[in-house]
Amino acid sequence: MMERLAYLWPEIALFIGTCIVMVMGLSHNPAVRRLCSPICGIFIVAAGVLAAYTTPWGESAVSIAGQTLLPNMPIFAKVLISVVGLVLLLLLAGTVDRQEEGLIARGKRAFDPLRTNRAEFYAFYLFSLTGLMLCASADDLIWLFLALELTSLPTYIMVTLSTSANKSREAGVKYFFLGALGASIFLFGFAFIYGGTGTTNLNAIHASFVQNGINGIALAGLVMALVGLGFKIASVPMHFYTADVYEGAAAPVTAMLAFVPKTAGFISILLLCATIGWQYVPGGETALMPAVGVQGVGGTALPEPIRVLLWVIAAMTMTVGNVLAVMQASIKRMLAYSSIAHSGYMLVGVIVGPGNNTFATSGVSAVMFYLLVYGVMNVAPLAVVASLEKPARSDDEPTEPETLDDLRGLWKRRPALAGMMVIGSLALLGFPPLLGFFGKVPLFTAGISAGEVALVIILGLNSAIGAYYYLRLAAMPFLAETPGAVPSESYDLHPRTSRTFAAALSASAAVVLALAGSQLMDISAKAGYVDSRVNGMDRLQPFKPKLTSVEDGGRPANGAGAVVAPAN
C-alpha cells in the first residue's frame, strides 16, 4: 500500500492546499483573504516540484504498483498540469468577489462569510487540479471514475460562481446535467468493461485482452466509455454544451474549462486505448503504405470497431467545431467551437497510437505535446479578453467584451494586448513558426506514418477552415472602431495586471517554445512511450466480432516475431 503513495504526493500537497485556502477565504481579516490566491499558487508549485521528483517513471514505474501501460505519462502530465495550472491561476485570480470586497472596503457592508465565494472558488480550483492529477496516476477504473468526477464537479460550481449574471447560472446548470449524463454513460461503459474482463485494474484488463481477446461486452463497454469521455474533451456527439458553457462563464474560467477537463479526458482515453493496444490488427496494409521493415510502424492499429468509432468522431469533431466556429460573432463561443476542433486534432494522435515510440511516429507523444501546446497557447486570447473588462461603474461587476466587434481599434488603444491577441490566435491557427504549428507537425507525421492519410488531409483542410475565423480574431484589433461606438464605452484595461501577465506569458511561450522546443519534444516523446512488450499484441488473436467470449487460445499470431521497440 505504501508504494502506492509514490504516485500521490502531489495530490496530497494540493489537497492540503485546498483545506488551507478554504479556511483562509473565510477570515474576517481582508489581508488574509487576499492571500488566498498566492497560497494557492504556492501549493501548485509545491505539487509540481513533488511531481517532478517523486513520481515514478521509466523502469521504476513498472516495478512500483500503478499502471504500466503508459509508464511515463503520469510524471509528464502532473508537471504539465502544475505549470499550466499556475498560468491559469494568474488568470483566475480576482475573478470572484470583487464587487463584494469593494463594498466591504468602503464600509458599506460588513463581512459576511455567507456572501463571499472566494474560499470556495480557489478551493474548488485546487480540487479540480487534484482530480486531474489523480486521473494521471489512475490504475483502476473506479479510481479513474472518481478522479474524473473530482475534476469535473468543482468546475460546475466554478462556472456558476464566476459571474453574478444569470447566464452563468444557466451555464452551470447545463454543464452539470450534461456532465452527469456523460459521466453516467462512461460509468456504464466501465461497468461493461468489468463485466467483460472480470477486473477493474487497468493492467489486469490489458492482460485479459491479451489472453482472451476482446469479447462483445468489453467492446460495448469500451465504446460507451469512449463516447462518454467525449463529454470531457467536447468531441462530437457530446459537444452541445460547449458553446453555452464557455460563453456563460467568465473568461478566466473559460480558459480553465478548455484545459482541465480536456486533459482529464485525453488521459483517460489514452489509458483505455492502451489497455487494448495499438497493434491489434496485424498487417493491415493500404495502397499508399507499402510494407516496411520497421517494427511497430504501419499496419497496426486499434481494433477496427474502436478505430472506426474514433475516426468518425475525430473527423466530425474537427469539421463541426471549425465550421460552427466560422459562424460565431461572440469571441467566447468562437473559441468554444475552436476548442472542440482542437480535440478533434488530438484524437488523430489517439487513433495513430505509439508507432515505434519516436516523436515523429508516435501519436501518443503527439497528443502529449499537443496538450502542452494547447494548454499554453489557449490562455493568450482569453487572457486578453479577461484583461479588457469594462471598468466597473459604481458598484457593478465589470463586464467583458462579448463580440468580435468589441475588439476593434484595440491596436491603437492597447498595442501590447493586441499583439498578444494576434500571436495567440495565430498560434492556435497553427501558423508557422509559432508553437501551434509544431503541435500539428507531429500529428501530421504520426498520422501519415500510420497510414491515416485521409484523416491527415481532413486535418489539413480543417486547419484551413480554422484560418478563416482565427484570422478574423487576429485582424479585428487592427480594424477601425465602429462609427457608432462611443469612446468611453470602449473596453479598456482592467487594473488587475496578473491577467495581462498571463497573456504575456502565454504569447511569449508560443514564440519561444517554438524556436527552442526541442527539449520539450524529447520529453513528450518519452511521455508517450508505450512499451511494446506490454503492448505486445503479437500474442493477441485477430479480432473476431462476435458477442461470445473468444476462447482462450494463446495461439501466437502470424509471424510471432517479438515486437521490441527501441528503448528510450
Next chain:
Amino acid sequence: MFLLGLLAIPLLGAALIAGSPAHAAKRVALAATSIAVALFIPIVAGFDFANNGTMQGGVEYAWLPTLGVKFAVGIDGVSLALLGLTVLLGPICVAASFTAITDRPKTFYAWLLILQAAITGVFCARDLVLFYICFEFTLIPMFILISLYGSTNRAKAAIKFFLYTFTGSLITLAGLVYVAWQHSLKHDGVWNFDIDTLAATARNLPLSTQGWVLLALMAGFAVKVPLFPVHTWLPLAHTEAPTAGSVVLAGTLLKLGTYGLYRFALGYVPGAMAEHAQTIAILCVVGIIYGGLICWVQRDVKKLVAYSSVAHLGFCVLGLVALNQTGITGSVLYMINHGLSTGALFLCIGMIYERFHTRNMAELGGLAARMPVWSTFMVFFAMASVGLPGLNGFVPEFLCLIGSFQADSRWGHGLWGSTTTSMASYGTRGDLGPWLTLIAGTGMIIAAMYLLYMVGRVVWGPLVLPPGFKADDGHGHGHDDSKGSHTAEAEKHDDHGHHSVLPTDLCGREIAILAPLAFLCLALGVYPKILTSSMDLAIDSQVKVLEEKLIERDRTRMGSTTPLVPVPPATKPNEGSGRPSASTIDSRIMVQNAGMQEAGR
C-alpha cells in the same frame, strides 16, 4: 554567413522601425534594404559559378533534432538569381512608398521588411520545414499590407488571398511530410527534412505514389503561381494591394510557386511530372489564352496588368513542364524577367494612381504630352512585357515556347514528317508538342494587343484627365520647369490625407526607382547569358533525372499495347508490324544517352 545576414538585416530593420518614431520609419527601411543589397555583392562575389549546381554558402544548425529539423540555408544558381531579384526589389518597394504611405508608416515598413526576410528565407532554405515556415509566413505580412493599406475592397481581397494559399499549402505540407516519412522508413525511422536528401528518396517512389505527391504539391504551388482554375485570388489581391505590395506580389511572391514547382515538382517527383506534364501544360495554355482575353476587356489598368500575370506565368510553367534544358532555363529566366517588367509596370501605375487617384482607362489618356518621362518608362516596360526582341521579356518567352515545341516524343517518329532519328535529339521527349505551343504562341499576340491597346489609350491620343484636374496644364514640355511645383492632386482629392508634393511628371526619386529596372530589362534582353550561364549546371542536374524518367516512360509506353507512333518501315526492314521492337527502342535510348552525355559536357 552572408546569407544569414541577408535574412537578419530586414528583421533587424523591422525591429528598429518598431522602436523609432513614425517619420523615421521609411529611412530606416530604405537603409535596411540597401544594406541587404550591399550584402548581396559579397554573396555574388563568393559564389562559385563554375559549380552553380551545388548548394553553396551553406550554414546549418540543429533546430529540432527530435524531428530531424535543421536550420539550414544555402543557394545554387537558380536560388541566387531569385534571391537577387528579391533583394533588388527591396529598396525599390520602400522608395516607391515614400509618398503613398502616410498613414501608420511604422506598421507598413516593418511588415514590408519582414516580408522580404520571409521570401529570402524561402529561396535559400535547404530544410523542408524551414522552407515551409518561410513559405507560409509570407502570408501574414502580405495579408496585413493588403488589409490595412489596400483600396476599397481590401478586406475581401486579403481574406481570399490568405485562405486560397493557406488551404493549398497545407495539402502540400501533407505531401512533403509523406515524402519525409518514406525517407524515415528507409533510414531506420530517423526523420530528416533536408531538401536534397529527401529528393533522392522521393524520386524512387513508385509512379502512382509520385502522382499523389505531385497532386499535393500542385495544390499549394499552383495556387501560388497561380495556374488557371485557381487564379481568382490574384487579380483581386493585386488590384487592392498598395503599390509596393503589388510589386512584391508580382515580383517575388508569385515566384515562390514556380520556384516550388521547380524545386519540388521537378526535383522530387520527376516520374510523375513526365507522366502528367501534358495536363499541367494544358492548364497553362488555357491560362495564357483566358488571361489574355480577360486583359483585353479590362478598363482598370492595374487589373489589366494583374490578369497579364496569369497569362505570363502560364508561359513560365509551360516552359517548366517542357522538362528539357531549353524550357526550364526559359522558365527560370521568366521568373526573373517577369518580376522586373511587371513589377515596373505596377510601379508606373502606382505613380499615376498617386497623382490622379484613378486607374480607369476611360479617365486617363494622352499622358505623353503631360508626363513625357513617365510615358517613356511606361512604353518601355510595356514593350518588355509584350516580349519585344531586345528586351528581357522576349528571351524567356521564346525559350519556353521552343522548349515546349521540342518536348514531343514523336519527333523523329513521323511527327510532321520527321522520320530521321537526328530529329529526336536531346530534349525532345514529352507530350507537349507543336500544337500546344502554337496555341500558347497566340498568347503572345494577345499580349501585344492588350498591352499596346492600354498604352495607346493611356499614353497616346488626346489628353484625358479625371474630373477635377485641369487639362490645360503642362501642355508644352518647356513649361515643366516653370510649373514644376504644381501638385497634381487637387485639394478635393486629399481624402487619403495626402499632402505630398508630387510634380506633374516624375520626380528624381521615382526616376531613380525605375531606371535600374529599365537598365536590367535592357541588359537581360541583350545579354541573357549572364543569367543562363550562372544556372546551367543546376538546371542540367534536374534535366538529367527528368530525361531518364522520360526515357523510362517512353519505353513502357512503346512496350505496351498501343504503339506511340507507327515507325516507318524503312528503319525497320525486318518487321512488318508497326510496333517498334525492343531493340529499336533500346538503340534509340542509346542514341539519347549519347546525346545527353554530350550535352552534359
